[in-house]
Amino acid sequence: MNRRDLFWALSLYGTAIGAGVLFLPIKMGSGGLIPLVMMLILAFPVIFLSHRALCRFVISSDATSDDITVVAQKYFGNIGGMIITILYFCAIFPVLLIYAVGITNTLDSFIVNQLHMNAPNRLLLSFVLVGILIFIVSFGQEVIVKVMSALVVPFIIVLILIALSLIPEWNTNLFKNVDFSWSRDIKSLWLLLPVMVFSFNHSCIISSLAVYSKEKYGKDADIKSSKIIATSNILMIATVMFFVFSFMMCLSPDDFKLAQSENISILSLLANIADRFQNPIFKVIAPIMIYVAPAIAFVAMWKAFFGHYLGAQEGFNQILFKLSNHKISPSFAKKITISLTFIIAWIASYMNPQILGMIDKFVGPVLAIILFIIPLIAIYSFDELKKYKKPLQNLFILIFGLLTIFAAIYSIIYN
Template sequence: MWILSLYGTAIGAGVLFLPINAGMGGLIPLLVMLVLAFPLTYFTHRALCRFVLEGSEKSDDITVVGEKYFGKFGGGVLTLLYFFAIFPILLVYSVGITNNISSFMIHQLGMAEPDRLLLSFCVVAVLMAVVSFGEEIIVKTMSAIVFPFIAVLVISALWLIPKWNGALFENISFSGVDGQSLWVVMLLILPTMVFAFNHSPIISSLAVHCKEQYGKDADKKASSIIAGSNILMLITVMFFVFSCAMCLSPEEFQKAKAENLPILSYLANHFSDMTIFAFLAPIVAFVAMSKSFFGHYLGAKEGLNRILFRITSDKISLGMANKITGIITFIVAWLVAYKDPNVLGIIESIGGPILAIILYLMPLYAIYKFPQLHKYKNFAQNIFIFIFGLITISTAIYKMFFLGL
């Protein structure tokens, strides 16, 4: 159940936007990503899980453990980073789902364009109604729909095979569609890749579960769960990404990015002759983004609840904190979904870099700083994670100063 829940948290909007950024760069970035995806995903999430596992109390989540390690101020900074690494992702899902449903109504159902204010309200209201049932229901719901989603993701990739062409293997270049160098292309892909395979919001819940269920074997069990989910992710996602890349040109991927649609919705509109695929693809995209919204809400709720406890000096009850968190999430997600900012821009500029701080740099610092974590030192793995963490964070700086975004 936990392997499927980790997979369900990760495989959503990120995967549906990953082929767009990756496809714009051509074959070379895709091959580099194929090599890097598993080690970057596994080592970083395992390190974050170990950080939480070493908390003194079995029930301690990442926000509580962070405060015990770094003190009140440092723990507060970590909680803020954790929240702002996850909360923008919820906003990405609210935008993506709203755009997906709007596109489906216009292109597949032949309806007039819906009122965006009302549509975004209904979308976010339904999502928040589901998460209001609690963590157990969320995990069970995600687990139940993951197997069908894996099947549909693979079937979608197979369905695209008749549309494959050899353009990806022609004129193999070390530059992207705009003449950018390979390094710049990879720089822009990395945050999307980190986001696409990211399941950090549920790692804290996994660590708490393993501490309570497996005691001294918690690390071994958690590591095997993370590895199993990551292998499943790599096989299904990279097959899907390559299948998409084989049937569109870099220029068409650039158009998909401009339209702010997940790849399945763009393909449904692009290949209108594939009637069944055109109808089913947006539905798959909706399911994928919805289940990831549920998983990421667990992490966002952890972070915002901890902020509320800190502001009120722990005088607020957990039930009241949950209600306030739900109301704030609903209002902000609704407004952002209505405004429709560029999804890939949010991922590249905010989500990816902040996730890299939480996933790549913070656990490494803790491993070398605190004696109870010294047993996890591994120089080769750690330097590998450190370098790619810095590269991912540098993307935001590059976009800000060189691309003017």
């Protein structure tokens, strides 16, 4: 793998590792050991096969510059392409809102709990933070990819160090009273699927990866892009699952419920309860941890915001082109996208909707449709993708896509 491919693998990792990972331990905290082990086993095939299928969908177009919105129109026509473009946009744009909310809550919690100051005016705080984010993404794709690549390696190191620093606080409570139950444990895993799909999601940058692979590798684009996706997936699953496991080994279900009620990430929770830990190692690093943990959460959500903006801009620009019958210029479409993103993200950040609720009931299932369902429909409908007809792999993708969608419907009805 050359340097440029490695940058892309790190960019995929950087896009996925953000708010979802920082909220995944909170969601998994009440599930116990069995769902954790089952998710560890299933994570790679679910994430890799679905993202590879989406990448292949874009690569199947001969034109190297065709992104997912253009390919969708070629295969499914104007109406079908528009529907897929809207779904693609709806799968990604709410994630930007989640990150805007998470970033604002992280800084607000830091000011109140670590700096012991009065809570800032949320309207002004959200305006400044969202404004800075939009200013950075306005510089374009190349800057975004470079920024994310530069941030990923330090972030991986810090993520692992935080997980390792918790080892002296590990206890055996997670392994007590482990009694496998199909009804309880399978249901817990099932209801975790929307958050898992979101936590490891990097679909918004897959289209850009496919375009890059087609331009650089031509006929070998599928092989090269698959290696890039696999590399990033192995890295993210290894680090994230160890991160989740470390927190589950030292925190109680009540701690996870507290974080959910306060709508904060696991790192903000760690900073708020750091003085509770008694081991000598953590006592030494606690004064640093209470400042480092929120900072890491802040950086994680910032870089993930950048990656998701690429996909949101791609989808929204295409919608604008369709609505204007391609009379609008790309530069003007970009200005509209940036302006509306700022306004809507600012409003969402100020209103502070419940993050896990948004993931469970909206983002997760729409992502499942984009990642699991649409590529399969294309594979079995068009000759250009017939070489990807692999029954066992495709059945696996279909089953988990449907399970994710039904889990969201269940959460909407019963929660």
